[in-house]
Amino acid sequence: xxxxxxxxxxxxxxxxxxxxxxxxxxxxxxxxxxxxxxxxxxxxxxxxxxxxxxxxxxxxxxxxxxxxxxxxxxxxxxxxxxxxxxxxxxxxxxxxxxxxxxxxxxxxxxxxxxxxxxxxxxxxxxxxxxxxxxxxxxxxxxxxxxxxxxxxxxxxxxxxxxxxxxxxxxxxxxxxxxxxxxxxxxxxxxxxxxxxxxxxxxxxxxxxxxxxxxxxxxxxxxxxxxxxxxxxxxxxxxxxxxxxxxxxxxxxxxxxxxxxxxxxxxxxxxxxxxxxxx
Numbered sequence: 001x002x003x004x005x006x007x008x009x010x011x012x013x014x015x016x017x018x019x020x021x022x023x024x025x026x027x028x029x030x031x032x033x034x035x036x037x038x039x040x041x042x043x044x045x046x047x048x049x050x051x052x053x054x055x056x057x058x059x060x061x062x063x064x065x066x067x068x069x070x071x072x073x074x075x076x077x078x079x080x081x082x083x084x085x086x087x088x089x090x091x092x093x094x095x096x097x098x099x100x101x102x103x104x105x106x107x108x109x110x111x112x113x114x115x116x117x118x119x120x121x122x123x124x125x126x127x128x129x130x131x132x133x134x135x136x137x138x139x140x141x142x143x144x145x146x147x148x149x150x151x152x153x154x155x156x157x158x159x160x161x162x163x164x165x166x167x168x169x170x171x172x173x174x175x176x177x178x179x180x181x182x183x184x185x186x187x188x189x190x191x192x193x194x195x196x197x198x199x200x201x202x203x204x205x206x207x208x209x210x211x212x213x214x215x216x217x218x219x220x221x222x223x224x225x226x227x228x229x230x231x232x233x234x235x236x237x238x239x240x241x242x243x244x245x246x247x248x249x250x251x252x253x254x255x256x257x258x259x260x261x262x263x264x265x266x267x268x269x270x271x272x273x274x275x276x277x278x
């Protein structure tokens with residue numbers, strides 16, 4: 001091993017150790033607190049389904065733009081950094097929406113469990129208010145969180161109609177529409193609400209099994225389509241890593257830049273078509 005190689009290795013080791021020390025020192029600083037505060041709306045969107053406020057959205061967009069600017073600068077220089085920073089706000093919004101969709105999917109999956117828990121609580125002698133509180137204690141996930149929120153609102157004296165309507169709007173799904181409608185209809189017309197909720201739970205579980213079977217049948221086709229869509233992006237990243245500045249030189253000439261833009265438009269159209277089909 002030459003002296004230059006040995007010095008380069010030592011510099012790499014010391015640089016890595018210094019970076020770890022810098023991260024450890026930054027954990028207790030205001031910078032880390034500010035970053036955690038900016039990222040909190042993303043976690044809350046997946047945990048509670050809550051949309052970020054306007055100031056929170058601005059902080060998220062600035063953080064995403066700054067991170068992508070630094071990454072683009074390190075990978076490709078000025079032009080990729082500017083392009084990546086421009087995509088930062090859209091990426092931040094997309095991440096929040098993805099977390100919200102995951103929460104909504106959890107609500108849909110939890111509807112049968114919530115209906116069955118409410119039926120059991122009603123059958124054991126609870127009123128509707130008591131059944132919601134009892135079900136909230138036994139249901140997990142997003143459905144349990146929403147039932148717990150409804151139970152707390154009822155305990156504070158809010159009218160049951162307003163609480164259930166707010167629950168229906170937040171869930172924004174046919175299963176919860178039916179569940180709330182059943183509760184309100186039984187309150188006005190009477191009937192065996194526990195039995196109705198058990199039948200609803202069975203129907204929702206059967207529908208979930210059919211949907212899962214359909215997704216299983218199309219899993220290979222969906223994976224292949226996404227793999228093919230990701231190949232050009234992976235090839236571009238590898239080319240940039242092998243020859244830094246390749247992307248900037250490609251975009252600097254009119255004809256290659258136009259071809260890249262057309263290819264990107266086709267990729268986006270393919271993504272939307274696959275999403276629509278699946």
